[in-house]
Amino acid sequence: MRSYFVAVFAASVMSGAACAADLAVAVTKAPPAPASFSWTGFYIGGNAGYAWNSGTLDGVGYIYGSDYGSYSNGWFNGQRSSESNSFTGGAQAGYNYQIGRAVLGFEADINYADASKTYAASSTYDLYPYPVDRPDYNYHLREQLDASASVEWFGTIRARLGVTALDRLLVYATGGAAYGKVSGSGSYSWREYGFWWGGPGDHAFDRSGGFGGTDSSVRWGWTVGGGLEYAITDNITVKGEYLYVDLGSNDYRIPEAIGGDEFVTWTSSTKLNVARLGVNYKF
Structure with a gap:
């Protein structure tokens, strides 16, 4: 046992x-535990998206000589405004530095755009029939007033502050300076036609005229926004981003001619909303 x-x-x-x-x-x-992803480093990339101008066109008017004063929106009866949205695309470059879960960085970009605001107004004036003492008189006047402001391209220089919600997912806010080329155009046109009888002969008339012009400049302002960025690999990241870009306001005055006494005037503000996707290569 x-x-x-x-x-x-x-x-x-x-x-x-x-x-x-x-x-x-x-x-x-x-197997050993995988190493954590680091956001520290330089990167370059491209972006594409959608931009729309939520600015305004105010005080659109036609000045006709010093003796006649200024005629603005109230003088025209067929008024309409519209907003033109556009594709936007460009390139960006920047640098990130990670401290724990926080990521600090800066980014600069430049982008194409064609977002605009337009205003149009028309006036119709008819004398037909003329008062009873002139039944032989017929007169018509047509006038058109137009103004627009558009962003041809824009860029930003921004700081970025983010936090890694996950090892490879960065949530960030961004803000800084913005700049862009803003073009304004304005025009006034008219046509008068009709006829009268009697006198030395019968008379008919149909004449027209007008003028217009453009004025463009590079404007500076500010921008703020935010986004999400995800690292697909150690070198490739993708992002979705929204930016609000304010390029301020500007007064326009388009003359008929040098030394002339007719003008189209207006004030425009440029405020871009930009929603875009991007891809970056991290060095």
Whole structure:
């Protein structure tokens, strides 16, 4: 009996030793934990998206000589405004520095755009029939007043402050300076036609005229926004971003001619909303 217990104890010890050996081998064969992704470094990339101008066109008017004063929106009866949205695309470059879960950085970009605001107004004036003492007189006047402001291209220089919600997902806010080329155009046109009878002969007339011009400049302002960026690989990241870009306001005055006394005037403000996607290569 004693020999039996000795044999059972020896077998148990050997079995436990074998299990411990297997466990040691299993622990030894476990793969090492992957290294955390780092956002630190320079990057370059491109972007594409949608831009719309939520600015305004105010005080659109036509000035006709110093003796006649200024005629603005109330003089025209067919007024309408519209907003032109556009594709936007460009390139960006920047640098990130990660401290714990926080990521600090800066970014600069330049982009194409064609977002505009337009205003148009028309006036119709008819004398037909003329008062009863001139039934032989017929007169018509048509006038058109137009103004617009558009952004041809824009760029930003921004700081970025973000936090890594996940190891490879960055949530960030951004803001800084903005600049862009803003063009304004304005025009006034007229046509008068009709006829009168009597006198030395019958008379008919149909004449027209007008003028217009453009004025463009590079304007500076500010921008603010935010976005999400995700690292697909150690070198490739993708992002979705929204920016609000304010390039301020400007007064326009388009003359008929140098030294002339007719003008089209208006004030425009340029406020871009930009929603875009981008891809970056991190060095």
